[in-house]
Amino acid sequence: MASHPPHPFDPISPPEIVLATKILEAAFPRVPLRYKKIDVQEPLKREVVPYIEAERLGQPLPARPSRLLQVLFHRQDTGAFFKALLNAGTKSVISAKELPKEIQGPVDSDELIEIEQLCLSHPAVQAEVAKLQLPAGVTVCNDPWIYGTDDPEETRRLFQCYMYIVATDHPQNNHYSVPCKFSPVFNAITRELVRMDYLPSGVDATTTDTQPWKPVKTIQYAHDLLDEPLRTDLKPYIVQQPEGPSFRVQDNVVTWQKWRFHVGSNSREGLVIYNLTYDGRNVFYRLSVSEMTVPYGDPRAPFHRKQAFDVGDVGFGITANQLALGCDCLGHIKYFDGYRTDSKGTPVLLKNIICLHEQDNGLQHKHTNYRSGAATVVRNRQLVIQMICTVANYEYIFAFIFDQAANIELEVRATGILSTVPFDNEKPGTTVPWGTNVGPGVMAPYHQHMFSFRMDPAVDGHKNTVYYEDSVPLPDDDNNPYLVGYTTEQTVLRTSGSADTSIPRHRVFKIRNDACINPITYKPVAYKLQTSPSQMLLASPKSYGAKRAGFATKPIWVTKYQDDELYAGGEFTNQSKQSEGLDKWVLRNDAVENEDLVLWHTFGLTHNPRIEDFPVMPVERVSVMLKPDGFFTKNPALDVPPSTQAFNKSTLHPEQPCCPVGRGKL
């Protein structure tokens, strides 16, 4: 490890994980503890801002803010669930609170494996499996699922195990192609079987007893298991940076093309961008994907409980893929590692969970003077910082992309495998109105992926204002005699609340600093949010699905900054009965004009599966952009050098021998 003390934005280190366990073991002598999470606690903003401002301005640094750690754990003697805050500097407990029994912490990696094994070894499950009369070389596996709420009195920690039939001859056999029709529910604390659910597999909610399995043709994604040969006509495409990359990385601080930011990561959100500045000017204090929920549209029990909160229930940090050179990124790659705890409090290395590289994204700007033919051409070099998270069946690729024109993009790609259910679809024409047949005996229900992008702005300072701007026709009056005029209307969000997107009004959201006026436009400096307008949650407002996911009912939210308000769906989402997040916080009606505020954008995909999304889904890409709007006095990328063949070294395609006479000759 680096020998210097951690920066306030640095991720947790192995010694800090060990320190946390030592502090708690001293606080709970002789009590066996099961650790779910040991991570850094978000530093207090009021302590951090003076520190990073001194860094930015090159001034003497004040004392480092307190380094706080957060631990979620169970007492193994009583089963009670605790949240502790520790001071790493003083090696002391700040607080250790037992949480109410209706609060469930997130699933952790060890727990998932334990439930899987518990399920497979349980006699009742084995009895069901026996009824399948599986042939040799075929077995069952299961995905333990977050148990979505449907009972206000439920306080047990539950998992619903979805079972699949899978051949044992290859580690990538696609079990999602062969879902079983039974699904046990377990209590994760007592390890008891709570109930054996049977799954509807026809066109209605009827279920049947387990019958001997009739083998079906499986739909495989792994290259080894395909029926068809691989394509042979794809030629290598190699990115070379003979002089190295244009970025510099010092510990967790990245500098590239006037950008500077601190790479944070934690077990819940995964990648976090801290303290983002451009050419020494503050832009954003913190950017992250705060929450995500995936509610399913199949109305039948038990599928109605399929509503994962992939951030709050699981965590992008602990599900982040350990990336391999040359597979997940192309070019010159810098990786960042992370650490998590296991259930015993031992640090676990998460190798290469974040990758950083440059990419070329076509042209950035071009103009040709048609009189002289003289052209100015500049390419669009980008810096990409990315993580890929596997949440059971699905993969999500999150990338923050920075460019030389001071744009910031959050790109989300959804891939991986559809969560499937059994469906007796042998008879031609058999379909359901809430899903797509994707293979023999298997159907993929409709669902939504709803993301919350949390933006804590610092546009030339921490006091900002959010407003939206609509484009509207000018009135039909003397000032608009030809009826072609149009203008913009501004609406300031003066108190915490939500807002809608609007395509018909070309609504754009902006974050401005009223204290800094652009000398040319005479308007406050601003960044604009180019939203991804999306259908909001389809579940009825009366459903648990909607009550738990208030953040997914409106695309735009503004709150006044408060420490501890990081997660759009609330701190504890697993088996939550209602949201303790955004929709609650805005009710304070805080003044948010010229304040330290947070802007949140809910966007997503209504994903009615195509059969082409199976057995592994071609990426579905969603993009949200943050762009300077009156932040500069001209295009900030003008000083990017021109695009030239001497620099880019492209290759001209040789003319075909079939055309012996040059096409250019007349």
Next chain:
Amino acid sequence: MASHPPHPFDPISPPEIVLATKILEAAFPRVPLRYKKIDVQEPLKREVVPYIEAERLGQPLPARPSRLLQVLFHRQDTGAFFKALLNAGTKSVISAKELPKEIQGPVDSDELIEIEQLCLSHPAVQAEVAKLQLPAGVTVCNDPWIYGTDDPEETRRLFQCYMYIVATDHPQNNHYSVPCKFSPVFNAITRELVRMDYLPSGVDATTTDTQPWKPVKTIQYAHDLLDEPLRTDLKPYIVQQPEGPSFRVQDNVVTWQKWRFHVGSNSREGLVIYNLTYDGRNVFYRLSVSEMTVPYGDPRAPFHRKQAFDVGDVGFGITANQLALGCDCLGHIKYFDGYRTDSKGTPVLLKNIICLHEQDNGLQHKHTNYRSGAATVVRNRQLVIQMICTVANYEYIFAFIFDQAANIELEVRATGILSTVPFDNEKPGTTVPWGTNVGPGVMAPYHQHMFSFRMDPAVDGHKNTVYYEDSVPLPDDDNNPYLVGYTTEQTVLRTSGSADTSIPRHRVFKIRNDACINPITYKPVAYKLQTSPSQMLLASPKSYGAKRAGFATKPIWVTKYQDDELYAGGEFTNQSKQSEGLDKWVLRNDAVENEDLVLWHTFGLTHNPRIEDFPVMPVERVSVMLKPDGFFTKNPALDVPPSTQAFNKSTLHPEQPCCPVGRGKL
């Protein structure tokens, strides 16, 4: 030239241009003709389809369809404007019609230069310039503008010249930074000055007489003219394809990764994709950007006439940039040339106006089995075919992007320079509600860019059906006891007409073939259109701006195919009084279910300039996608080889010397 006869989809060749002039000179003996356009006439679909089907199926080819040429010309003796259709095979005139005098043909390259010179040499203009009392080294230039309609009786061919002050010391001085306050209007046939307009330059419509110019600081984009030094920290990024590209090009036919298409180009639309098949199956007959209009929102005369139809009034083919290796594309590049005529009928080579190359676009699909850790990773290789058009101040980059999962993307990037107007903005706070100050004395008015994407589908055949599908909650009844269920509603467009996009309903448009049922989904094979939902035209329906651009009032249109219905705004848009395009054709109420139909998508940008868009605009990117939806029985990219370091040859970033101890150690 290649010795074989042209394919029906081949662009025009120099001998054909010469042939056309010979045929017309024989038909109009001793009449001086001024050629505006000599191009191929779109072949008759009923003749072409049997031919390309025989090609596709490897059957004996029928006779080649007639090769038709289209010529637009003026009789120089009478000024009359003609359209002629010629049969290149029989070397004969099919028709040569004098068009009504209210019809204006598009501007041609020679005409633009002639008007520019006429303007600069006219005594009245020179008298105004004299009043500016320009210092040495500074002169004026002008952009002749399409004269938007404001008078139903106008039949003259007019150009409005917008004048700018420009230094003479560099070919890329940015004249758009210094607009003049006078603007002459010329008759392009008689060469007469029609009127000297004076431009409003305050906060209202008031104009002033020309005054001596007070020099201002210009805002420059060319690298030579910048005040600031260029960035020195951008390192080379080189794409190498040591085994060559994965595409093959034979004449104008491109094959790549199961795709095959014919590259067409013409002077009006520029790039056209013909006869697109995937793995031997028909997908689209023809794809093109059919029209585009740019109406401005400044309500004051004469700015209300700024409404260019960049396709119909000018043409993307004749404004396409002649691309340079290593500047506009990166990697292994194949270029295609084009030809146009000059006003005398001489062929003019348009070198390298279309480029073809591959690109890497991150991951195509990935799944990690979290139990085994085994991952399948496939990268997203794409084929890009692109043209870049300079329409006076603006540049548009149009790319069709094909991928290995059978997706087709139309990507539009807007760049270039804002069309500016003079504005007396010295006094702080001086602004107008329809534009943005972008420099001293210069303002960029709000405007819209409205594109029409024409899709002539052939989804497994030429009889197709368009419908839209909305995602809606299931009713609150016994089948939806938990209120989380949702489903889709389909609406078939049975007769020609228009439709709206809808974000709240997640509306998706699909093109299906009811005669081909997918064996797994039990639904017709289909491609879906992922629209770019956009604000439609802001001009009042009562304005000429809207009457001329009916296509820009609705995002979706479906028409029954007819030869000659290629252009969304009608054939002749220059100074048109009303549209003769989409909005008229749909009134036929043609049956379009299971018919040979055309789908049109209007999308665009409401562009309220940022100051960062000046003096040259960072690309604004818009994307429309066509994706298979039940066209295949599984992900068609499964057979793409895995992403491996052996193939991709990435580079690992070296650890910093400041961190002597590996971060991976605990």
